[in-house]
Amino acid sequence: MKWTKNADNWVAALVMLPSVILIAIFVYYFIAKTGYTSLTDWGKDPSQALSAHPKIKFIGFENYKDLFTGLINGRFRQDLVSTFFFTLFFIAGCLSVGLGLAMFLDRSPKGEGLFRTIFLFPMSLSFIVTGTIWRWMLQPQGGVNQLPSLVGLPPGKFGWLTSREQVFQFDWNSLPLFTALVVAMVLLWVAFSAFRNGFRRRALTALASAGLLIAWAFTLGSSVQLLPFEEKHGFNLAFIGILIAAIWQMSGYTMALYLAGLRGIPEELREAARADGASEFQLYQRIIFPLLAPITLSAMIILGHISLKIFDLIFAMAGADNAPTDVPALLLYVTAFRSNQLATGAAIGTILLILVAFIIVPYLRSQLRSEVRR
Amino acid sequence: MNARAVLKTRMLGGDPPDSFQVHAGQELIGTWVVADRMEDLTGLYKSEGWLTKFPKGLIDLLSYKGGIWSVPVNIHRSNVLWYNPAKLREWGVTPPKTWDEFLATCATLKGKGIEAPLALGENWTQNHLWESVALGVLGADDWSALWTGKLKFNDPKAVKVWDTFGKVLDCANKDAAGLSWQQATDRVVQGQSAFNIMGDWAAGYMTTTLKLKPGEGFGWAPSPGTAGTFMMLSDSFGLPKGIKNRTEALNWLKVLGSREGQDAFNPLKGSIAARTDSDLSKYNAYLQSAAKDWKSNKIVGSLVHGAVAPESFGGQFGTVMEIYLNGKNSKAAANAAQAIANQAGIGR
Numbered sequence: 251m252k253w254t255k256n257a258d259n260w261v262a263a264l265v266m267l268p269s270v271i272l273i274a275i276f277v278y279y280f281i282a283k284t285g286y287t288s289l290t291d292w293g294k295d296p297s298q299a300l301s302a303h304p305k306i307k308f309i310g311f312e313n314y315k316d317l318f319t320g321l322i323n324g325r326f327r328q329d330l331v332s333t334f335f336f337t338l339f340f341i342a343g344c345l346s347v348g349l350g351l352a353m354f355l356d357r358s359p360k361g362e363g364l365f366r367t368i369f370l371f372p373m374s375l376s377f378i379v380t381g382t383i384w385r386w387m388l389q390p391q392g393g394v395n396q397l398p399s400l401v402g403l404p405p406g407k408f409g410w411l412t413s414r415e416q417v418f419q420f421d422w423n424s425l426p427l428f429t430a431l432v433v434a435m436v437l438l439w440v441a442f443s444a445f446r447n448g449f450r451r452r453a454l455t456a457l458a459s460a461g462l463l464i465a466w467a468f469t470l471g472s473s474v475q476l477l478p479f480e481e482k483h484g485f486n487l488a489f490i491g492i493l494i495a496a497i498w499q500m501s502g503y504t505m506a507l508y509l510a511g512l513r514g515i516p517e518e519l520r521e522a523a524r525a526d527g528a529s530e531f532q533l534y535q536r537i538i539f540p541l542l543a544p545i546t547l548s549a550m551i552i553l554g555h556i557s558l559k560i561f562d563l564i565f566a567m568a569g570a571d572n573a574p575t576d577v578p579a580l581l582l583y584v585t586a587f588r589s590n591q592l593a594t595g596a597a598i599g600t601i602l603l604i605l606v607a608f609i610i611v612p613y614l615r616s617q618l619r620s621e622v623r624r
Numbered sequence: 625m626n627a628r629a630v631l632k633t634r635m636l637g638g639d640p641p642d643s644f645q646v647h648a649g650q651e652l653i654g655t656w657v658v659a660d661r662m663e664d665l666t667g668l669y670k671s672e673g674w675l676t677k678f679p680k681g682l683i684d685l686l687s688y689k690g691g692i693w694s695v696p697v698n699i700h701r702s703n704v705l706w707y708n709p710a711k712l713r714e715w716g717v718t719p720p721k722t723w724d725e726f727l728a729t730c731a732t733l734k735g736k737g738i739e740a741p742l743a744l745g746e747n748w749t750q751n752h753l754w755e756s757v758a759l760g761v762l763g764a765d766d767w768s769a770l771w772t773g774k775l776k777f778n779d780p781k782a783v784k785v786w787d788t789f790g791k792v793l794d795c796a797n798k799d800a801a802g803l804s805w806q807q808a809t810d811r812v813v814q815g816q817s818a819f820n821i822m823g824d825w826a827a828g829y830m831t832t833t834l835k836l837k838p839g840e841g842f843g844w845a846p847s848p849g850t851a852g853t854f855m856m857l858s859d860s861f862g863l864p865k866g867i868k869n870r871t872e873a874l875n876w877l878k879v880l881g882s883r884e885g886q887d888a889f890n891p892l893k894g895s896i897a898a899r900t901d902s903d904l905s906k907y908n909a910y911l912q913s914a915a916k917d918w919k920s921n922k923i924v925g926s927l928v929h930g931a932v933a934p935e936s937f938g939g940q941f942g943t944v945m946e947i948y949l950n951g952k953n954s955k956a957a958a959n960a961a962q963a964i965a966n967q968a969g970i971g972r
Binding site: 293294295296297298299300301302321322324325389390391407409411412414479482569571572573574584585587588589590591 | 628629632635636654655656658659660661746747748798799800801802803934935936938939940942943944945946947949950956959960963964967968969
């Protein structure tokens with residue numbers, strides 16, 4: 251039977267049409283438009299930036315090149331590094347706190363319902379509210395720094411949001427080297443696991459590419475200079491303040507995910523393991539954590555895309571101008587809407603989109619595939 | 625900031641407001657005049673006789689390509705050094721007249737156990753300090769030359785500004801980024817710090833909010849090395865093209881530029897009139913002294929508050945400051961500043 255003969259299909263198509271059109275325009279058209287804008291010089295000439303009919307020239311990937319290697323875009327590069335570290339610590343923090351809370355609640359302590367509400371409650375606040383409250387508590391002379399004085403110690407002096415200290419510093423010029431080494435590591439791991447599972451050919455290919463990358467890294471790679479000067483980037487300690495607030499807000503949500511997962515593990519499995527003489531530690535290590543792996547993955551994806559796009563929390567906590575806590579989304583705002591550098595702003599936006607896509611697209615693919623199979 | 629975002633939306637959307645407030649000078653010119661969105665007000669200035677009522681230095685800052693583009697309502701001064709007279713007497717120091725003197729005074733005060741002789745606040749107040757240092761080190765003519773492109777930001781003279789700025793920062797409190805400008809002013813009032821450099825809205829804060837008497841509770845002087853120069857910023861209103869109620873908008877601008885209008889608004893706001901013929905009896909002691917300087921001093925424009933720098937430069941100056949603060953490398957900061965100036969088309 252032909253597709254068009256079926257009335258159901260027609261109705262379905264008709265019902266979906268409005269949202270398809272709206273999404274096509276307001277999501278995909280604008281993504282395309284932003285992508286195109288990022289390849290132009292819109293904003294470079296102030297007299298064209300905001301004129302009624304701006305003359306815009308196509309300049310290719312100039313804006314991207316500038317962002318990664320330009321003299322005045324060090325702030326963007328630091329923001330990328332900051333986002334990387336922030337995402338790493340934010341996910342690690344949320345997962346460990348969330349899992350800890352879930353394991354605590356899973357033992358059905360007294361007043362479980364109350365605790366569950368308390369832990370989940372921060373999630374119902376908006377990031378702006380969270381940010382404002384934590385901003386007050388993290389003031390240099392504010393709440394958190396005064397805590398030690400409760401037990402007679404001198405008040406703390408750490409600038410939670412303003413410290414200029416950096417750790418894990420590296421030179422931006424060695425970034426290609428690091429990237430090559432990390433990719434090589436991954437390839438080696440792929441080779442190793444393929445070898446163990448008996449995929450001889452795949453293992454050899456992976457091994458060869460890894461070897462090639464490492465060879466490149468230590469010969470040509472070390473002479474690649476992105477910048478004509480040394481530029482140190484690292485993890486800004488000022489982000490600790492932001493991390494505390496963000497983890498405080500999102501760990502309750504992670505707890506809810508894990509709790510659902512823990513409750514979904516049948517009691518018989520635990521009983522069986524215990525009957526086999528597994529200790530409590532082994533029970534978690536061998537039975538429960540592996541069963542929670544899909545939940546960890548989902549949580550990582552959800553938290554990951556929140557942290558890559560984070561804007562409102564930092565805006566409320568430190569403002570758009572506090573460089574130690576800057577992230578690409580804030581820089582985009584300042585660049586495009588305050589300095590009128592619209593094309594550069596669009597380029598930053600596109601880079602953010604690509605970063606988020608790296609996380610979301612593989613996830614969606616695997617999800618869709620498994621749904622089709624079902 | 626959000627008001628400016630709304631303005632951009634309305635202007636780009638073809639629904640310009642009849643008039644809007646904007647910092648006089650490049651903040652308007654560099655964004656909206658160059659984009660051909662504003663009407664020339666030279667005719668209004670002539671018919672109202674304003675050309676002789678406003679100082680020439682001010683009209684120069686409002687002009688671009690033979691037109692005058694907005695009506696200034698008030699004048700604030702950026703280069704002011706604030707202090708607590710009783711405390712300075714106690715410490716036995718006087719307000720420094722040059723930056724070298726300032727650094728010497730700073731060393732003296734540190735010797736007396738004052739941790740941070742200079743009180744500083746969040747990011748923009750650091751930029752604000754920078755423009756006072758730059759004016760003091762360069763002088764009025766070279767400062768103005770920066771904005772016409774005649775003096776490059778990476779000229780050795782301009783690099784020296786960063787060197788001095790770095791030394792001045794060593795006198796400031798380490799928790800600056802966490803303080804608002806009012807909290808920085810409070811430190812001077814309470815005697816934790818000796819000096820603060822802030823625009824003269826600080827006088828309004830100290831008289832109205834803290835109930836201090838000008839000259840007794842707080843004292844002021846031009847920031848070091850800038851005596852005889854008035855670094856100004858001003859709120860002004862312009863006339864967008866294509867508005868619906870043009871006559872009413874023009875009447876509004878007439879009121880704003882009139883002596884009565886300015887003398888009604890400014891004593892309340894805590895600023896002085898842009899006109900030189902205002903009725904000084906309506907103003908407090910600080911404002912009277914500022915008005916006197918306004919008439920006699922050389923007038924230059926502020927960078928941070930939009931008088932001499934277009935938005936595309938001002939918005940990215942924070943990046944330059946970052947480059948400096950991260951490496952304390954004057955040359956790198958100066959080069960970055962010049963790169964941004966090129967991008968913003970300063971001197972083109």
